[in-house]
Amino acid sequence: MQGPAFVKIDGVSLTYRQAEEETLAVQDLNIDIQEGEFVAVVGPSGCGKSTLMKLVTGLLDTSAGSITIGGKPVKGPVQGVGMAFQNSTLLPWRNTLDNVMLPLEIVEPHKRRLRREKKAYIDQAMALLKTVGLADFADKFPWQLSGGMQQRANVCRSIIHEPRLLMLDEPFGALDAFTREELWGVMQALWMEKRFTAILITHDLREAVYLADRVFVMSKRPGRIIMSKAVNIPRPRSLETTFEPHFGNIVHELREHIHSVRES
């Protein structure tokens, strides 16, 4: 379609080896993602979604095939990636602001500049917290925040260092429906402002369709891509959008596909 893919997943398989046992987690994955695109990967639990995420970020080595990001092959942890998990993984001994600023202490060039330009960085982090509605909670500790607030902070932490690629592994999975839908809006706003490339892993089809430009459906283990669906709904999407027939149709189509796979 357009230029060369920003993230190119080419014939990737992964086998976990644990003692005698071998688990083929994902098989022959092929995904091309353009720069600035928001894609979602959906699939049943245990199909290898988190595995895919670890492969792309270089936390795991592929058993077969290759992955490139920005033309560079992924070997070992990749610089300039943001990551957010289902459990918020905030550090309990740091307040919200210090948690959000953690990547700045590790990722260059921020690490080098942090000491000298502390004030500017704090302002930047506070501005980010403000956009997700957490400005008043900057000095609170994680246990003083609700689950939804923790995830907001978690998302802030994953993008504070302005990664070109953001990996989200069921970040809203543990939240109640209201909070989750609220955070879709927050996430979309952040993405529209910063235009990073995003890969969202989820088992919520409405979430996938709300947020993504393209949705990939994975089969159950060993996970393979069995369908890719472009979501041509204009942005910004809102909760109203999710009640429109077009939205419903896409969700429906995805669901039917997943069901047909499960029964086979």
Next chain:
Amino acid sequence: MNEKMLIRSMPWLVTIGLFVFWEALCVITGVETFILPRPSVVFASMVQFAPQILHHSLQTLMTTTAGFALGVVGGALLGIFIGASRLVYVGLYPVLVGFNSIPKVAIVPVLVIWFGIGTIPAIITAFVISFFPIVVNVATGLATIEPELRDVLRSLGASRTEILTKIGLPRAMPYLFASLKIAITLAFVGSVIAETVASNEGIGYLMLSASSSYNVPLVFAGLIVVAIMGVLMYAVAVWFERRMTGWAFRGSDLMS
């Protein structure tokens, strides 16, 4: 409010009750003083021998604190070493467990051969006995870092050292401080044992010499002083724990 006061005064009430029970038991059974002296006699002896007791308890306090301090530094360092590296963990842990199974009284004679009678064996015994729980706790704190947390840092490109300093050490802190409470009381056990066997100073020595001259009230006075010092040091350790790692108590009323 009332319940709070009751909770606060409970330890005192129990302690006083214990002494009252002890006193009553002695009076009723008419047991001889050289077998079990009444608390009142013990306290009288404490007053009578106050200067000696003070001198010897300061000595014990000194050897205990010195041994404990060494234990904290050495234990924390070795714990970090073991917890941070799988290889060191696998290699060293069985050795440590074996070493810890040796009754520490058994090493005092060896220490006497090496260092002679005196302060050094007491310090070293306090050190070796308080060392182990600290190592184990710190290593556990480091070894049980949540994999997701490690992944977040690794995906940011953090080095091993950065993972250690950003999450490993802060996470090990509550484990370290929890172990200090155990370690400080063990350090007392160590130094008093060593003083009993191999010293001319300290509460252990005082009790031994009192017992060899059948001054049983003084022996018991010594025991009570050791207990009091143990409780005080424990309280200091708890106070530090709350101050340093309040976050680990999740703002519960334990913070009070």
